[in-house]
Amino acid sequence: MTAILSLRGVTKSYGSGDLQVQALRGIDLDVPEGDFLAITGPSGSGKSTLMHILGCLDVPTTGSYELAGVDVSQMSESDLAHVRNREIGFVFQQFNLLQSQSALRNVELPMVYAGMARAERQDRAAEALERVGLGDRLDHKPTQLSGGQQQRVSVARALVTNPTMILADEPTGNLDSVATTDVLELFHALHDQGRTVVVITHEADVAASAAHAVRIRDGRLSHEAAGV
Structure with missing residues (x-):
């Protein structure tokens, strides 16, 4: 299958000289189109750094990163911003919804930009809101929605530009077990429809629910068996 994401020899270092910290150490990773991948690991493992690179929020120190066949590893900030808006649908732990705006308006925002x-x-x-089961909540503000419903709004916002992939950073971190199951079922439905979903998580049960999983530790990846 075609690799939507392809990383080769990716490293990321911060600082300089004796104060240099190497967060990623030679990451190789291919994610096929339509995959459901979980990336897991403990705090300080390099998980967040890898997420920032996958999401075009940062670039590697060395190595290459191709997204949908385009090398984004040396792009300018303005070009990266364009890629983020068009190719990646973000889902965050904190939902990142505008509290004063309706669900409909929140989902509109990427298209406004x-x-x-x-x-x-x-x-x-x-x-998009209809697709995530909130067709009857268009005018509701975040304070009028449960945590699980707010996360569904953020998934709808991620879907609305028809991105190459959904990149979810700890998407169940603020949810109870019922809402977690609800959101994971939504990700499975998207995966079944052929959507590429990459979830960054420290939760073992969330990682186990993905089709494939990789674990990062000390800036290096290892592959694991996973669920569906």
Whole structure:
């Protein structure tokens, strides 16, 4: 299968001289189109650094990173911002919703930044919310929604630009067990529809629910068996 993500020899270092810290040490990783991958590891393992590179929030010190066949490892910040908006749908632990805005308006935001006409973005936002089971909550603000529902809004926001992949950073970290199951079922549904989903998590049960898993420790990857 075609690799949507491909990392070769990726390293990331911070600082200089004797104060240099190597967060990633020669990462090689291929993620096929339509995969559901979990990346797990303890605090300080390099998990967050790897997420930042996968999400085009940072670039490697050395090595290459291809996203949908394009090498993004040496792009400028403006080019990376374009890739983030068009190719990656982010889902965060904290939801990152605007509390004063409706669910519909929150889902519209990536399309506002892309300059899409209002009528089209409203239609697409409503459709995305319908897909995640919140078609009857368009006008609700985050304070009127449960934690699981708020995370569904953030998933709808991630889907609305039809990105190459969904990148979820600790998406169940603030949810109870019922809401966690609900969100994982949504990720499985997206995976079944052919969507590429990459989840960064420290939770073993969340990692085990993915189709494949890799574990990062001391900046190096090892592959593990996983669930579905």
